[in-house]
Amino acid sequence: MEAKKTVLISGGAGYIGSHTAVELIGAGYDVVVIDNLSNSEEASVEGVRRITGRDIPFEIVDTCDMAALRSVFAKYDFDTVIHFAAFKAVGESVAEPLKYYANNLVSFMNIVEMMKEFGRPNVLFSSSATVYGDAETLPVTELTPRKPATSPYGNTKQMAEDILRDCCAAYAGLYGIALRYFNPVGAHPSALIGELPRGVPNNLVPFVTQTAAGVRECLSIFGDDYDTPDGTCLRDYIDIVDLACAHVAAVRRMTEGKMEGKFEIFNVGTGHPVSVLELVTTFEKVNGLKLNYRMAPRRAGDVPAVWADTSRANEVLGWKAECSLEDTLRSAWEWEKRVRGL
Numbered sequence: 001m002e003a004k005k006t007v008l009i010s011g012g013a014g015y016i017g018s019h020t021a022v023e024l025i026g027a028g029y030d031v032v033v034i035d036n037l038s039n040s041e042e043a044s045v046e047g048v049r050r051i052t053g054r055d056i057p058f059e060i061v062d063t064c065d066m067a068a069l070r071s072v073f074a075k076y077d078f079d080t081v082i083h084f085a086a087f088k089a090v091g092e093s094v095a096e097p098l099k100y101y102a103n104n105l106v107s108f109m110n111i112v113e114m115m116k117e118f119g120r121p122n123v124l125f126s127s128s129a130t131v132y133g134d135a136e137t138l139p140v141t142e143l144t145p146r147k148p149a150t151s152p153y154g155n156t157k158q159m160a161e162d163i164l165r166d167c168c169a170a171y172a173g174l175y176g177i178a179l180r181y182f183n184p185v186g187a188h189p190s191a192l193i194g195e196l197p198r199g200v201p202n203n204l205v206p207f208v209t210q211t212a213a214g215v216r217e218c219l220s221i222f223g224d225d226y227d228t229p230d231g232t233c234l235r236d237y238i239d240i241v242d243l244a245c246a247h248v249a250a251v252r253r254m255t256e257g258k259m260e261g262k263f264e265i266f267n268v269g270t271g272h273p274v275s276v277l278e279l280v281t282t283f284e285k286v287n288g289l290k291l292n293y294r295m296a297p298r299r300a301g302d303v304p305a306v307w308a309d310t311s312r313a314n315e316v317l318g319w320k321a322e323c324s325l326e327d328t329l330r331s332a333w334e335w336e337k338r339v340r341g342l
């Protein structure tokens, strides 16, 4: 029997979800997008429609609302869900933990509950490198022990991974993959979709592009006294289209029945550490501009360095990051310019 080719994308109007929708459609899948627009605009779904030339079904649904979710499961025939819907601001999660536990865990448990009720098999979960914390060995592999989470946000990722693992073990028809993303950056080359943070960005690249656009006065580089080659933190910046393609590879593995167990985990990064300063100077170089930045004290909670060992994703998923940092930072700037009308 031919595998069903429809994928439900929760949180599909968001940054990673919208790019994943594009790549799934390009790979021959149909998608259904649900989102409550708590951190996105319907315009991103429109962007996906424009890029793909497809009329994508989109419903405004809160995944914490079980009844609404049940209607979606009853209405559409799909085997696979990619669950992106979550809040993701680390600092906010420290200030408002209940908001994060309620949204990120209830929404995920509702999805798994519906999979069980409707007999749908495949759940792909958005996890994060944050689960590793300040790892003792670098690069981190999927077997590197997770450290106790340092934020409620990180805790929701660890807990959701565990929930998925336990449910896959308990329910015969359920299969799960958790992708641990490193630092997703950049935008679609069309500049029709990209990252749209609300308010002051927490993440480095949106802050860089907004500073270049004159929306922010000056970028603060948080810490230049780390034990790293140039004193600034090291991260693994993964291009958003590469990241989206990793989802396609994981969906293919699930829908083609190629999983070796019932629950699998993959790191999704480039495998290369890049310092904050290196990222900033690369951004300046490839876009031919000067960025206003200054060194500032360390930011609480930052780990000095983390990057991925991607061998497992390379070998098992047959996926590899391909976009250069240069091209990624060009796409990030093209997107920012379009958003600002520059």
Ligand code: NAD
Pocket (backbone or CB within 6 Å): 010, 011, 012, 013, 014, 015, 016, 017, 034, 035, 036, 037, 038, 039, 040, 061, 062, 063, 064, 083, 084, 085, 086, 087, 088, 103, 107, 126, 127, 128, 129, 181, 182, 183, 184
């Ligand atoms: P995003 O905020 O752009 O997308 C998340 C989407 O989910 C938003 O469109 C939001 O409106 C929606 N949403 C939130 N709660 C919802 C709910 N209860 N019901 C329906 N929709 C809801 O974030 P993103 O960067 O695209 O992240 C997607 C996923 O990847 C999240 O789970 C996030 O934790 C995870 N992740 C992100 C990063 C990152 O740096 N961007 C890194 C690692 C993991």
Ligand code: WQD
Pocket (backbone or CB within 6 Å): 088, 090, 127, 128, 129, 130, 182, 183, 184, 202, 203, 204, 205, 207, 219, 220, 221, 222, 223, 233, 234, 235, 276, 299, 302
């Ligand atoms: C990257 C580097 C900062 C902003 C976060 C989450 C993680 C994951 C990805 C969801 C750090 C430095 C930043 C600025 C700076 N998200 N920086 N000036 O902290 O690695 O990871 O996003 O799962 O869970 O914690 O990403 O982009 O915030 O920071 O110097 O204005 O840039 O100190 O070294 P981070 P980031």
